[in-house]
Amino acid sequence: MLVLALVISGCSALRFPGVYRIDIPQGNFVTEDMLGQLEPGMTPDQVRYVLGQPTLIDPFTPDAWFYPMVYQPGRGKKVEQRIVVHFDNGVYAWHEGEVIEDFRRKVTGQQDLELQERLRQQERERDSAPGAPASAEPGVNEPGVPSM
Numbered sequence: 001m002l003v004l005a006l007v008i009s010g011c012s013a014l015r016f017p018g019v020y021r022i023d024i025p026q027g028n029f030v031t032e033d034m035l036g037q038l039e040p041g042m043t044p045d046q047v048r049y050v051l052g053q054p055t056l057i058d059p060f061t062p063d064a065w066f067y068p069m070v071y072q073p074g075r076g077k078k079v080e081q082r083i084v085v086h087f088d089n090g091v092y093a094w095h096e097g098e099v100i101e102d103f104r105r106k107v108t109g110q111q112d113l114e115l116q117e118r119l120r121q122q123e124r125e126r127d128s129a130p131g132a133p134a135s136a137e138p139g140v141n142e143p144g145v146p147s148m
Contacts, residue, residue: 021074027055028067030083032099038085042092047085054085063087067097 030051037050047065048054054065067083083097 023074024072025069026071027069027081028052028083029069030067030081030099035083035095035099038092038095040092040094044087044090044092047087047092051083051085069100 028051034051038047042050044065051067055068056066058064058066063086065085065087067085069081069083070078071080072078079100081097081100083095083099085095086093
């Protein structure tokens with residue numbers, strides 16, 4: 001029974017080429033612009049309006065709100081961001097943690113590059129096909145469309 005469990009769990013670690021894997025976003029997406037709107041003295045409701053509901057409020061230290069973000073793309077490396085907002089006497093005091101610069105580019109950059117390469121490949125195939133127009137620009141060398 002133990003051997004069967006080990007064999008089955010080992011299969012989940014394999015990454016088969018060409019198999020679609022979904023992107024898994026978890027947590028709160030906090031940007032530098034959002035943090036820039038925070039000002040000392042803001043109420044918890046105002047902070048919640050700017051950043052959204054925190055993922056975790058520690059019951060032992062309710063003056064700290066946690067905004068983690070973990071993004072595991074189907075292909076590529078996991079990206080993590082942790083922001084902690086601190087309150088003093090019931091009002092916003094300061095925050096800690098680093099916002100990932102250009103977060104969306106980091107998590108979608110590889111996928112965008114792959115998509116661009118596929119589009120280029122399709123254009124090359126279309127242009128090299130027999131009877132293809134001389135230019136790939138829309139409206140150029142098409143019958144009935146005046147050239148500029």
